[in-house]
Amino acid sequence: MQTAKSRYLFYRVIGYLLVILSMFMLLTAGVAVYFNEQSFWSYLTSSLLTISVGYSLVYKGRHDFVLMKRQLFLLTTLCWLSICLFATLPFVLVLPGISYVDAVFETVSAITTTGATVLKGLDTMPRGLLFWRAVLQWIGGVGIIVMAIAILPALKIGGMKLFKTENSDISEKILPRSSSLSLMIGVVYLTMSASCMTLFYLFGMNGFDAITHGMTTVATGGFANYDASFGHFNDQPELLWIASVFMLLSALPLVLLVGTLRGHKWLLLRDPQVRAFLSITAFCVVLLTLYQHHHNDRPLLDALTHTTFNVISIITTCGYASENYAAWGGLALIIFFYLTFSGGCSGSTTGGLKIFRTQLAGLLLIKQFKLLVHPNAVWVQKYGSKPVNDQLLGSVLAFCFIYFASIGALALGLSMYELDFVTALTGAATAISNVGPGLGPVIGPDGTFASLPDGAKWLISFGMLLGRLEILTVLLLFTPMYWRF
Amino acid sequence: MQTAKSRYLFYRVIGYLLVILSMFMLLTAGVAVYFNEQSFWSYLTSSLLTISVGYSLVYKGRHDFVLMKRQLFLLTTLCWLSICLFATLPFVLVLPGISYVDAVFETVSAITTTGATVLKGLDTMPRGLLFWRAVLQWIGGVGIIVMAIAILPALKIGGMKLFKTENSDISEKILPRSSSLSLMIGVVYLTMSASCMTLFYLFGMNGFDAITHGMTTVATGGFANYDASFGHFNDQPELLWIASVFMLLSALPLVLLVGTLRGHKWLLLRDPQVRAFLSITAFCVVLLTLYQHHHNDRPLLDALTHTTFNVISIITTCGYASENYAAWGGLALIIFFYLTFSGGCSGSTTGGLKIFRTQLAGLLLIKQFKLLVHPNAVWVQKYGSKPVNDQLLGSVLAFCFIYFASIGALALGLSMYELDFVTALTGAATAISNVGPGLGPVIGPDGTFASLPDGAKWLISFGMLLGRLEILTVLLLFTPMYWRF
Ligand SMILES: [K+]
Ligand SMILES: [K+]
Numbered sequence: 029m030q031t032a033k034s035r036y037l038f039y040r041v042i043g044y045l046l047v048i049l050s051m052f053m054l055l056t057a058g059v060a061v062y063f064n065e066q067s068f069w070s071y072l073t074s075s076l077l078t079i080s081v082g083y084s085l086v087y088k089g090r091h092d093f094v095l096m097k098r099q100l101f102l103l104t105t106l107c108w109l110s111i112c113l114f115a116t117l118p119f120v121l122v123l124p125g126i127s128y129v130d131a132v133f134e135t136v137s138a139i140t141t142t143g144a145t146v147l148k149g150l151d152t153m154p155r156g157l158l159f160w161r162a163v164l165q166w167i168g169g170v171g172i173i174v175m176a177i178a179i180l181p182a183l184k185i186g187g188m189k190l191f192k193t194e195n196s197d198i199s200e201k202i203l204p205r206s207s208s209l210s211l212m213i214g215v216v217y218l219t220m221s222a223s224c225m226t227l228f229y230l231f232g233m234n235g236f237d238a239i240t241h242g243m244t245t246v247a248t249g250g251f252a253n254y255d256a257s258f259g260h261f262n263d264q265p266e267l268l269w270i271a272s273v274f275m276l277l278s279a280l281p282l283v284l285l286v287g288t289l290r291g292h293k294w295l296l297l298r299d300p301q302v303r304a305f306l307s308i309t310a311f312c313v314v315l316l317t318l319y320q321h322h323h324n325d326r327p328l329l330d331a332l333t334h335t336t337f338n339v340i341s342i343i344t345t346c347g348y349a350s351e352n353y354a355a356w357g358g359l360a361l362i363i364f365f366y367l368t369f370s371g372g373c374s375g376s377t378t379g380g381l382k383i384f385r386t387q388l389a390g391l392l393l394i395k396q397f398k399l400l401v402h403p404n405a406v407w408v409q410k411y412g413s414k415p416v417n418d419q420l421l422g423s424v425l426a427f428c429f430i431y432f433a434s435i436g437a438l439a440l441g442l443s444m445y446e447l448d449f450v451t452a453l454t455g456a457a458t459a460i461s462n463v464g465p466g467l468g469p470v471i472g473p474d475g476t477f478a479s480l481p482d483g484a485k486w487l488i489s490f491g492m493l494l495g496r497l498e499i500l501t502v503l504l505l506f507t508p509m510y511w512r513f
Numbered sequence: 514m515q516t517a518k519s520r521y522l523f524y525r526v527i528g529y530l531l532v533i534l535s536m537f538m539l540l541t542a543g544v545a546v547y548f549n550e551q552s553f554w555s556y557l558t559s560s561l562l563t564i565s566v567g568y569s570l571v572y573k574g575r576h577d578f579v580l581m582k583r584q585l586f587l588l589t590t591l592c593w594l595s596i597c598l599f600a601t602l603p604f605v606l607v608l609p610g611i612s613y614v615d616a617v618f619e620t621v622s623a624i625t626t627t628g629a630t631v632l633k634g635l636d637t638m639p640r641g642l643l644f645w646r647a648v649l650q651w652i653g654g655v656g657i658i659v660m661a662i663a664i665l666p667a668l669k670i671g672g673m674k675l676f677k678t679e680n681s682d683i684s685e686k687i688l689p690r691s692s693s694l695s696l697m698i699g700v701v702y703l704t705m706s707a708s709c710m711t712l713f714y715l716f717g718m719n720g721f722d723a724i725t726h727g728m729t730t731v732a733t734g735g736f737a738n739y740d741a742s743f744g745h746f747n748d749q750p751e752l753l754w755i756a757s758v759f760m761l762l763s764a765l766p767l768v769l770l771v772g773t774l775r776g777h778k779w780l781l782l783r784d785p786q787v788r789a790f791l792s793i794t795a796f797c798v799v800l801l802t803l804y805q806h807h808h809n810d811r812p813l814l815d816a817l818t819h820t821t822f823n824v825i826s827i828i829t830t831c832g833y834a835s836e837n838y839a840a841w842g843g844l845a846l847i848i849f850f851y852l853t854f855s856g857g858c859s860g861s862t863t864g865g866l867k868i869f870r871t872q873l874a875g876l877l878l879i880k881q882f883k884l885l886v887h888p889n890a891v892w893v894q895k896y897g898s899k900p901v902n903d904q905l906l907g908s909v910l911a912f913c914f915i916y917f918a919s920i921g922a923l924a925l926g927l928s929m930y931e932l933d934f935v936t937a938l939t940g941a942a943t944a945i946s947n948v949g950p951g952l953g954p955v956i957g958p959d960g961t962f963a964s965l966p967d968g969a970k971w972l973i974s975f976g977m978l979l980g981r982l983e984i985l986t987v988l989l990l991f992t993p994m995y996w997r998f
Contacts, residue, residue, distance in 0.1 A: 357931070358927075358928035358929070358930075358931050358932055358933060358934065358937060359925070359928045359929050361928065361934045362924055362925050362928040362934065362937060362938070363925070365934070365938075366921060366925075389914050390914075392907060392910060392911050392914065393911050393914050393915060393918075395907070395911070422877060422880070425877060425910050426877050426878050426880070429874050429875075429877065429878050430878060433878075436851060439847055440844070440847050440848070440851075442843075443843035443844045443846065443847040444843070444844050445843075446842070446843050447843055448843060449843065449846045449847065449850070449935060449952065450934060450935065452843060452847060453847070453850075467934065
């Protein structure tokens with residue numbers, strides 16, 4: 029029977045993921061030991077529990093299997109849910125006062141790289157737990173996908189195709205063969221992480237902060253070790269600039285970074301998505317810097333530093349805040365609201381709509397305007413140098429529709445828990461886009477999600493997973509249609 | 514030369530429209546005389562000025578003309594602008610203290626059937642001016658289109674096709690031939706207006722209120738004669754129910770009403786758009802009635818009356834308010850926000866996205882979900898009993914995109930004038946959708962647009978025209994692609 033046989037694959041994949049997760053728990057235990065924290069036992073316990081379940085699953089799944097492609101939906105969802113379930117353990121064990129919903133919220137927020145927090149008093153939180161939050165984001169950012177690449181090809185499902193984004197103009201010459209692409213992506217991610225950590229450390233962070241913030245920067249996760257978020261480092265503007273650069277890099281397509289590292293210098297700047305992304309970012313930075321300079325009378329350099337940092341933080345869905353940008357004035361508020369939906373480039377660690385979807389929606393618009401004037405003409409739509417397939421356009425627009433519909437439905441759900449209009453609307457948007465902060469006094473850049481009712485926290489946790497999963501399932505399951513493998 | 518010759522058509526069409534407008538000014542002068550108001554001179558002056566310009570234009574345009582279809586864009590826009598320009602005259606002449614921007618805002622709000630007001634003290638306003646506001650909405654609601662139908666066929670442009678909505682399943686048997694369709698549409702509009710006025714009068718309004726509110730109800734315009742909007746009549750709930758019924762009727766496709774009047778009883782209930790519209794309305798009414806009953810402890814009947822009235826008022830883009838529904842609680846706020854975008858059926862007097870566009874976007878979504886599971890299958894998408902053309906789907910999605918993009922851009926513009934987040938966002942939405950009230954303390958159902966800065970008023974006026982024009986130009990200019998006339 030097919031169903032029974034595909035079960036073996038499910039056991040094996042989830043089992044492997046749990047074993048890997050337990051390794052990171054072990055690492056966290058090491059960190060706790062290093063800082064002389066009693067709670068190292070909690071990480072050790074979590075690790076032992078996770079590895080035993082994980083290994084049992086791998087053992088149960090040792091038989092041959094058959095998989096129908098549509099089951100990848102279920103497998104993907106189950107992988108995320110199992111990781112969330114076990115990753116909750118350290119929070120529950122280390123913080124005895126924490127409610128179960130808070131532990132789940134924080135875990136989901138970490139693993140989906142959203143970075144919304146319900147924890148207060150981060151400045152005095154056990155180092156081990158801060159490390160665990162950061163590691164979860166780092167895994168969530170791209171590690172999960174790298175793991176999927178490492179596991180799925182071995183299972184002959186062709187997960188490698190994941191990273192060939194629909195729009196990339198890259199020939200086989202530029203990219204390495206599939207077998208080494210996953211390795212290259214891993215190397216790029218590790219290199220970026222290590223460079224970011226090193227620079228943070230060289231420019232004044234202590235070692236622990238450099239490592240954790242390096243991880244959450246490159247994962248565009250946005251968890252910080254301080255209640256003031258990245259604003260804790262405001263007296264060292266160099267750190268803000270370093271973070272800005274690495275958030276920007278992490279929002280570029282990973283395959284293009286690989287290609288660039290292989291010596292194709294202009295690959296990035298020739299990509300239409302990257303160009304649009306950089307232009308939008310630059311435009312918002314210039315506009316808001318001038319607005320701040322004239323409207324709030326801030327010195328130009330100071331305005332530039334904080335505008336650059338916060339604009340990049342939101343458009344890349346990282347979600348750090350250097351200060352309460354919601355107080356900058358009406359124009360800033362609306363722009364940050366729009367940036368919440370944007371997201372970075374496809375094939376990066378960011379969430380949100382992604383730039384290429386906005387571009388394709390724009391292409392459709394231009395086509396319709398042309399049709400208005402010349403009703404009988406025929407155009408071939410191009411993106412970069414490739415013609416745009418009608419099927420691709422359809423899937424992109426359907427994604428945009430489901431994306432906004434999900435945000436609408438989630439905001440409706442949140443409003444039932446007596447959240448005000450702005451909190452409900454921006455809370456839904458920030459959850460589905462995996463950004464982190466919303467707007468308004470409650471969940472704005474200087475607020476937390478701690479005071480929300482439990483029901484709202486469950487809904488937002490669901491929304492964060494939905495945001496991450498849609499994008500994954502779109503990547504995983506739309507791919508066969510385009511490459512027919 | 515073609516351009517020179519097409520100019521004659523422009524003169525003639527705009528001239529005719531101004532002559533018709535001047536007739537309504539004359540009627541308003543009559544109303545002022547009836548109420549012994551000195552200001553009747555102002556309407557008379559406006560009328561003389563308008564008719565002389567109008568007649569000169571008709572005379573200048575007496576020659577033969579040639580028209581390229583793409584010029585209809587410009588013609589439509591110029592028609593609206595000229596009408597706005599001359600319709601401003603009574604406001605400027607009767608209210609000497611009014612600023613020019615306020616006069617323009619009020620005129621544009623009236624003629625686009627938006628119904629947002631900058632005037633305070635409506636209860637003591639000269640009756641003539643209240644009548645003028647109502648007449649402008651009545652003209653704007655469908656009169657403008659009826660005029661276009663009466664003029665354009667004579668000019669052999671085929672404006673008749675306007676009312677054959679893309680989705681209608683109506684054969685030639687059900688509808689009359691083109692030559693009498695415009696007449697039938699006029700008759701339906703007049704019948705609805707007269708019935709609404711009569712019922713208002715029979716159930717307790719005075720004659721003047723019955724006539725003006727009848728006009729603004731059927732036009733889904735939403736101007737009331739009182740600062741409390743329709744809430745002035747809260748002690749006569751029958752009036753709220755009558756208004757609800759006529760707003761609902763006015764949000765149905767006019768051609769289907771014509772067909773129904775010709776004896777095809779089930780035409781309306783068989784139409785997929787009408788069914789979806791009624792279902793959405795009923796769902797929101799039931800949900801919010803229960804919410805109000807349980808959450809705000811209102812008696813069930815009272816809750817039902819006010820929920821029905823306000824939900825129908827917003828979904829039909831009429832924009833009356835019987836009370837400050839923004840104070841009903843978080844759920845109500847979000848639902849009213851969503852209803853602002855919805856709009857009624859296509860081919861009605863309502864603004865907004867229109868129900869069939871939401872339905873087609875939903876069709877696309879369902880198709881994509883099917884493709885995820887069965888990547889190689891082929892489906893024929895159906896709307897009602899007709900297959901959905903890819904070109905139609907493209908134009909609908911492009912419209913949705915430009916609609917939301919316009920709202921986004923307008924909100925951005927408004928935020929530059931220091932409007933708060935909610936005012937900027939809902940002000941933009943209510944302007945483009947031609948609804949009327951926004952949310953928040955400033956422009957909410959119990960507020961007015963009076964306190965906004967001049968720049969914001971200009972922007973909103975532009976937005977109201979844009980909302981109306983897009984829909985018109987879409988109707989006017991997308992039509993050739995489908996019927997190739
Ligand atoms: K984030
Ligand atoms: K209206």
